[in-house]
Amino acid sequence: MKQTNKLTIKEIPNLDRPYEKFLKYGAHSLSDSELLAILIKNGSREMNCLELSKTLLSQHKSGLSGFNYLERASLSELMEHSGIGRVKAIQIKAIIELSKRIANNRQVITKVTTPKDIYNILVNDMGHLEKEEIRVVILDIKNYIKSIVTIVNGSINCSAVSIKEILSEPIKQLASGIILVHNHPSGESSPSRQDIQLTKKVMDYASLFDIDLKDHIIICKNEYTSLREFDESIFYGRKLL
Secondary structure, eight states: OOOOOOOOGGGSOGGGSHHHHHHHHOGGGSOHHHHHHHHHOOOOSSOOHHHHHHHHHSOOTTSOOHHHHHHHOOHHHHTTSTTOOHHHHHHHHHHHHHHHHHHHHHGGGOBOOSHHHHHHHHHHHHTTOSSOEEEEEEEOTTOBEEEEEEEEESOOOTTTSOHHHHHHHHHHTTOSEEEEEEEOTTSOOOOOHHHHHHHHHHHHHHHTTTOEEEEEEEEOSSOEEEHHHHOGGGGTTOOOO
């Protein structure tokens, strides 16, 4: 039988074990791999949970590493790692999604003053998406973010997007203003004719409910375009943020 040099967690000095280190020094003292090891709990025949965590966070063929890899990897890709079954893969994806929602929840107190504020808030969440997605940033009268809701996943076509779906939540939340946001997976943020048509359509319908469409921002990994900055005439001279 092949021998391995695997060191079990019990063989690691007490204060180097993730659980014990957490209890002694607090969560902030743990590295990314140590925090992930607590979630994984058990390793494989070849690696303990700490070694497995380090492997998961290392650079992969895709060029991604760390939490960027965990966020973008599919369940099947995670399950290719020895020691990661379906349940653990789902747990990893669930904790990544939970952390994103916690981050978004913290952002609801943010006041929006420029288009770049929206880019900074959403680029980590939307910049790497492989499909187009529309989100609506809901604002109060002082331009503080009340919430951010996802409306459409997949290819965005002006004629296919439901204005009712876009405006439903802003109406419920008595929004004073909204900012339309979507991503371009191509990495090119220049607006298409459909993007401009959608902007005008949403703006016209939103005004019927006294909701002001402040801007439409297209997000890519390394750039963004504000349609208001691109062509202010699209907004019929209406006031900026």
